[in-house]
Amino acid sequence: MPTPKYVGQRVKRTEDPRLIKGLAHYVDDVRLPDTLHVCFVRSIYAHARIKSVDVSAALESPGVIAVYTGKDIANKLGPVPCASALPDLKVPDFRPLATDKVLFVGHPIAAVVATDRYSARDAVDLVMVDYEDLPVLVDVEEAAKGITVIHENFGDNIAYKMTSGEGDIDAALASADRIIKQRILHNRLAPIAMEPRGVLARYFPGEEELTVWSSTQIPHLLRTQLALMIGIPENKLRVITPEVGGGFGSKLNVYGEEALLGWISIQLGKPVKWIETRRENMQATIHGRGQVGYIEIGCKSDGTITGLRYSVFADLGAYRQLLTPAIPTLTGLMLSGAYKIPAIQMNITGCFTNKMATDAYRGAGRPEATYVVERAMDLVAAELGIDPAEVRRRNFPAATEFPFHTATGLEYDSGNYAAALDKAQQIAGYAKLREEQKKGRAEGRLLGIGVSTYVEICALGPSQAMPAGGWESATVRIEPTGKVTILTGASPHGQGQETSFAQIAADELGVDIGDVSVIHGDTGIVQYGIGTFGSRATAVGGTAVFVAIQKLKEKAHKIAAHMLKSDASRLSFEGGRYSVQAAKAAAAGTSDPVVPVGEAPAGALPEPEVEGRASLTIQEVALAAHVAKDLPPDTEPGLSATYFFEPKNFTFPFGTHIAVVEVDGETGDIKFLRYVAVDDCGKVINPLLVDGQVHGGIVQSIGQALYEEVVYDEQGQLVTGTLMDYALPRASHIPDFELDRTETPSPVNPLGVKGVGEAGTIGATPAIVGAIVDALAPFGVKHLDMPIRPEAVWKILNSNH
Amino acid sequence: MKKAISLTVNGVAHHDEVEPRMLLVHYIRDVLGLTGTHVGCETSLCGACTIMVDGQAVKSCTMFAVQATESSITTIEGFAKNGELHPVQEGFWERHGLQCGYCTPGMIVTAAQLLERNSNPSREEICHGLDGNLCRCTGYQHIIEAVEYAAKKAAS
Numbered sequence: 014m015p016t017p018k019y020v021g022q023r024v025k026r027t028e029d030p031r032l033i034k035g036l037a038h039y040v041d042d043v044r045l046p047d048t049l050h051v052c053f054v055r056s057i058y059a060h061a062r063i064k065s066v067d068v069s070a071a072l073e074s075p076g077v078i079a080v081y082t083g084k085d086i087a088n089k090l091g092p093v094p095c096a097s098a099l100p101d102l103k104v105p106d107f108r109p110l111a112t113d114k115v116l117f118v119g120h121p122i123a124a125v126v127a128t129d130r131y132s133a134r135d136a137v138d139l140v141m142v143d144y145e146d147l148p149v150l151v152d153v154e155e156a157a158k159g160i161t162v163i164h165e166n167f168g169d170n171i172a173y174k175m176t177s178g179e180g181d182i183d184a185a186l187a188s189a190d191r192i193i194k195q196r197i198l199h200n201r202l203a204p205i206a207m208e209p210r211g212v213l214a215r216y217f218p219g220e221e222e223l224t225v226w227s228s229t230q231i232p233h234l235l236r237t238q239l240a241l242m243i244g245i246p247e248n249k250l251r252v253i254t255p256e257v258g259g260g261f262g263s264k265l266n267v268y269g270e271e272a273l274l275g276w277i278s279i280q281l282g283k284p285v286k287w288i289e290t291r292r293e294n295m296q297a298t299i300h301g302r303g304q305v306g307y308i309e310i311g312c313k314s315d316g317t318i319t320g321l322r323y324s325v326f327a328d329l330g331a332y333r334q335l336l337t338p339a340i341p342t343l344t345g346l347m348l349s350g351a352y353k354i355p356a357i358q359m360n361i362t363g364c365f366t367n368k369m370a371t372d373a374y375r376g377a378g379r380p381e382a383t384y385v386v387e388r389a390m391d392l393v394a395a396e397l398g399i400d401p402a403e404v405r406r407r408n409f410p411a412a413t414e415f416p417f418h419t420a421t422g423l424e425y426d427s428g429n430y431a432a433a434l435d436k437a438q439q440i441a442g443y444a445k446l447r448e449e450q451k452k453g454r455a456e457g458r459l460l461g462i463g464v465s466t467y468v469e470i471c472a473l474g475p476s477q478a479m480p481a482g483g484w485e486s487a488t489v490r491i492e493p494t495g496k497v498t499i500l501t502g503a504s505p506h507g508q509g510q511e512t513s514f515a516q517i518a519a520d521e522l523g524v525d526i527g528d529v530s531v532i533h534g535d536t537g538i539v540q541y542g543i544g545t546f547g548s549r550a551t552a553v554g555g556t557a558v559f560v561a562i563q564k565l566k567e568k569a570h571k572i573a574a575h576m577l578k579s580d581a582s583r584l585s586f587e588g589g590r591y592s593v594q595a596a597k598a599a600a601a602g603t604s605d606p607v608v609p610v611g612e613a614p615a616g617a618l619p620e621p622e623v624e625g626r627a628s629l630t631i632q633e634v635a636l637a638a639h640v641a642k643d644l645p646p647d648t649e650p651g652l653s654a655t656y657f658f659e660p661k662n663f664t665f666p667f668g669t670h671i672a673v674v675e676v677d678g679e680t681g682d683i684k685f686l687r688y689v690a691v692d693d694c695g696k697v698i699n700p701l702l703v704d705g706q707v708h709g710g711i712v713q714s715i716g717q718a719l720y721e722e723v724v725y726d727e728q729g730q731l732v733t734g735t736l737m738d739y740a741l742p743r744a745s746h747i748p749d750f751e752l753d754r755t756e757t758p759s760p761v762n763p764l765g766v767k768g769v770g771e772a773g774t775i776g777a778t779p780a781i782v783g784a785i786v787d788a789l790a791p792f793g794v795k796h797l798d799m800p801i802r803p804e805a806v807w808k809i810l811n812s813n814h
Numbered sequence: 815m816k817k818a819i820s821l822t823v824n825g826v827a828h829h830d831e832v833e834p835r836m837l838l839v840h841y842i843r844d845v846l847g848l849t850g851t852h853v854g855c856e857t858s859l860c861g862a863c864t865i866m867v868d869g870q871a872v873k874s875c876t877m878f879a880v881q882a883t884e885s886s887i888t889t890i891e892g893f894a895k896n897g898e899l900h901p902v903q904e905g906f907w908e909r910h911g912l913q914c915g916y917c918t919p920g921m922i923v924t925a926a927q928l929l930e931r932n933s934n935p936s937r938e939e940i941c942h943g944l945d946g947n948l949c950r951c952t953g954y955q956h957i958i959e960a961v962e963y964a965a966k967k968a969a970s
Contacts (some may be wrong), residue, residue: 020938025907026892031923032915033903035850035890042849131835207862207916207950258852258916259950291855507914507951701910708953709913736859736948744944749937773953 019516019526023701027526037256038618040228041288048213049078051126051274051287052133052256054123054140055296056115058457059151059367059729061144062162070139071125076132078281080123080140081273083112083191090276091242093269093332096480097339102173105164105365107332109269110547112370116163116331117368118731119296124273126285149729153328156364163331163365172363173338174327177345179420180356185320189311193392198798199250199381201303201328201723202716203739204374208258208287210298212271213425214278218417224251224537225275230260230504233543234481235267236536243279250275254534257506261713262373263298264506265546266335295734300723301374303328304341304381310389316397316404320356323348323385327363330370336377337370339361343378343470349419350386351430351468351667352408357420367729373546375713376469376774383467387779388796391463395795399785400447402438407467408430413638413733425468425665426759426767433755434466437669440753446673446687447621454791459676460686461788464669465780471694471768472664472761473547483660485549486542487557489518489565490653493639495632497522497529502542503554504534508706508770510550513698516560517764522631525590540655548666548768551698556762557658561784564654569634572652575645576637578625592628664767668692670711670780676788681807683719683785685748690776692752695759695767701768704752710773711750716742717774718781722800819883824892832836832879838872839863841879842889844934850890850919854948861947864920865889871927873920890919893926901964902926911960913951923946923959934965 031037054066063249068080086109093107102781111122123140127133127689148161150170159169163711186192206228213226223245232252240247270287278285289298306325312318327341332744345359363561390408394401410417412429419425438444446462453460474483486502499514532538542554564588574581583594620640621633634652637643641650673687690707697703720740724732733739758765778799785801792809816831822845832841842848842865851874854862858873864887865874893900902925905911912918921944928935928943935943940961941954949957 026910028915029907029912031916032912033890033899033906034894035848035919036914038849039852039916041843041853044847044849131833174874205950207860207914207948208852209854212828259914261950288853291857291860294871509913527856632970705910705913705952705956709951712953713950717964735857736855737857743941743948744958745938745941747941747954750953750955 017520020520020698022699024512024526024699025102025518026509027515028509028511039208039256039258040213040226043213043226045213045215045284048286049126049128049281050130050133051277051285052130052137053121053293054137054142055127055293056111056118056120056122057116058115058144058146060147061115061117061147063111064143064145066123067141067388068123070141071136074132074136074139076128077125077136078128078412079126081110082122083108083110086110088114088274094238094242094267094335095333095337096183096335097337098480099173099175099338102338103167105332109273112610112763118729119293120417121269121297124277126277126281128253151366151367151368151725151727151729152369153364156366157326157362161369169363172365175342175361177359177421178357179422180320182320182322182356182358185356186309186311186322189319191396192309192311193396195304195308195388195392195796197308197385198389199302199304199384200717200721200799201371202301202374202721203295203723204261204263204298204301205741206259206261206263209291209294210264210268210270212274213284213286213290214274215284216278216282218282222249222251223275223279224253225271226253226255227271227396228264229254230257230506230546232504232534232536233502233541234544235271238267239272239275243275251537254504260506261375262301262377262546265373265544266299274323291736292734295739296731297369299334299372300330300369301371302381303371306385308385308389308775310481312393312397314397316399316407318354318393318408321348321354321389322358324360325362327361328366328368328371329363330366330368332370334370334372337372340371340373340378344381346421346423347379347382347470348386348733349421350383351405351466352386353410354420366713368725372626375710376771377547379469379771380775380778383775387465387467387783391783392795402434402464405464405611406434423470424662426662427757428468428665428667428812429755429757430466430667433667433671433691433693436753436755437671437689440691440751441671441673441687441689457678459678459787459788461674461676461782463672463783463787465776466669467776467782468665468667469772469775470663471548471666472552472660473549474663475619475660481656482543484543484657485554485557486540486655486657487554487561488540488655489558489561490652490707491565491632491635493636495528495635495727497524499529499531499556499558500539501531501533501558502539503550504542505550506544508545508550509702510554513551513702516698517555517558520557523587524632552664552762552766552768553660555698555766556764557656559764560658561654561656564656565652568654569631569652571645572638572648573629573634576629576634577627586598590628590630591634593658609714658735660761664695664761666692666694666767666769666772668772668776670776672780672784673786674788676785676806678810681803681810683801683803683806687751688748689751691755692769692772693755693757694772695757696757696765697754698766706769707752707773708750710771711777712742712747713774714777714781715746718799718801720800783807817880819880821882821884822886824888826892834878834880836879837875838877838879838882839874842874848889850893852916852919853917860917861920861924862917864923864947866923866927871892871924890922894924900926901967902929902961904967905960905963909956909963911952911957917947917949921949921957928961929965929968933968
């Protein structure tokens, strides 16, 4: 294997220059002449019958070209798809525009098309919708009772019930010395990618081809689904994702607006654009989390866990988006956390409510699992009076026990949980922190230390376990001029794989990183791919790149041997150069002239001069492969390889996060004093990017723990409808992060990488909540529900005085 | 109904007729085609649309184009001069101060103003200065480091 020059280094991102200069193109930056603009009429009620929709005034408004309602698209546009296939799942029919009923605030009712966005927006106010309001269901546990039914044809509000897990849970709990129970909330969150959704669609009537630009994480999956929804052949549909301004799972979806825009463009024969407003984004882009659960954990008096039962009511919202019902099942998969738990049972009741659908938000079910398990470990520690770090340590599988089988049916690939905990405790100065806490308490200071030892499931995943294929694809080409092109089926939108994949390729091919270009997000250019989500792009997509390069090199090796008139076995590849064994080269006294790449005269491509030489660069081999005048027998011209990598298992990154907080005894304000994170994501391609992923994830956890909550009132009105009301973390809210890593390679892929995109949102939340609960332990606090606002803390401080 | 406006954007004079209600950000993006300035919330809460108007960092989504007449504007496209990055742009690249890049132009403009006012800011002062700009990707730490880098670079 060549010596890495780029892999493992803090390489600056190749995608940055265009972004920092303001020259990148997001969907709304793509400008086509004669583009029409779409604005939506959306429901102002959470649950109502539509008695009529009058569009006549809107149609007369200046600049308006057309107004479409649910009736106009009936039987012309398929329903919004859901990829989860769970047994006995109830499937509501979710059309891009409502017809008879609206089921949540923001439910699209009509699409207004006008010559510009101001005119379209004006006309939205002229569409008269006559509603008859219906009883509203907001609370998920209330919904489960089924007194009011949202989808009348189903008879109740329960979309599905599911039980999972292994081991005899009743016996396990019966054998425990103590059983601890806790009700727990996972606050409903809004993903808030800074770039809202947006779609531009252009139909070419002559070619009968439709191009859809969409801010999505899954261009190919979107293409397939849109082809089915719109009824256009998939090979006549091209999806382009230009720059995507963040996703966090919210763009891992297929939305009605995407299909509708494509369909409208076909009707009108003109480009049409819709750019989501932030208010629409809050109302009608998927939310995350939204579970109410009941923990029962059994333990021996030494802290050994005997069993865990978790029963959850999952607030699915009014309809299902792409993965809505699947998210709670991911929670079930990860309930063993970093521990040996002999028996685990997960009971899910997935319920319809009059809200926007929940779906994948960064972590997607795993933050919920980690939160459950880590809160449970803290409760056990508090119950038994054992240090929370120690309780965790007592339940870890040893490093020698991997691959480790869990009672949730998974096989953890590799791990050394104690090593990460040790390192984090050492960096934090854990023992000293506990002393300071004790001293502080005596002085009336409310210091809290929270520990989270998490495991996550990444590199999604083996196709058997995925709704639509879990592999990823890559094509690697060396062009005649020696430049390297990588086409990846992953669809990065901020993660930086244009850089990290170029690092892999530059090392493996021995070329300069500047000679590598990574192309993604255009189904007209890139072979079918699955996309970017579930911390999969590097572990699955990067592996596809790596293996494709090996395939390409096998071919280049044969061509090089032929060109150098050497036996292939006597040829070595180092630093981008095929050389006949060193001894022979020295004897021959030949030097290695560097043939400049890219300076070929116009017209015919010159073949590299090989006579008398003992080595050739792979770029020269590429030129010879394209010119194809003298290739080994039965060799295809060109130098390109494609690989579809199917992972045999998921990967299981892990780590320890330690949060130290101080609670203000007068105001209830919460301040971070320290934040230590030791993460193990396997081998690291680019530490700079990994740090960035961890920082971003932790801050989203800070958001969940302290600030963020999607709030609907009793009437189902979205109270947190703008960024004024939905509080995101800001720069002054964050601690100075102290990051470190342990490195346990994954055996699942040849790169040894595990994935890191979601670690922060998975590992951090319980550490933060644990720290606050710990700070308030003198007040008898054992658990607090998120978001923990100063107001709630203040009440505790003042009710106990 | 349209009103005539005259203003300078990134050193270039523009004379246009716009509807009085046209937002400055839409004028910059849709009329001038300078799409580096982004819209993230339409309510001046996220800062993605921040530009310099007469040397002041302004959220252009809550200002009308007609209010900008006779002013001199710098957008993100005007920050690199003669092929050389502005020190703040360089800091963002060096310190990985961006991921998806959507908030970045606004962040860079705000950070530049922050450094104009305080060439040697503390971490706390940087955080305070950036509080009007939201980023959902980076967790801010690398942005803060990018600003520190730019401050050092400008001082050297």
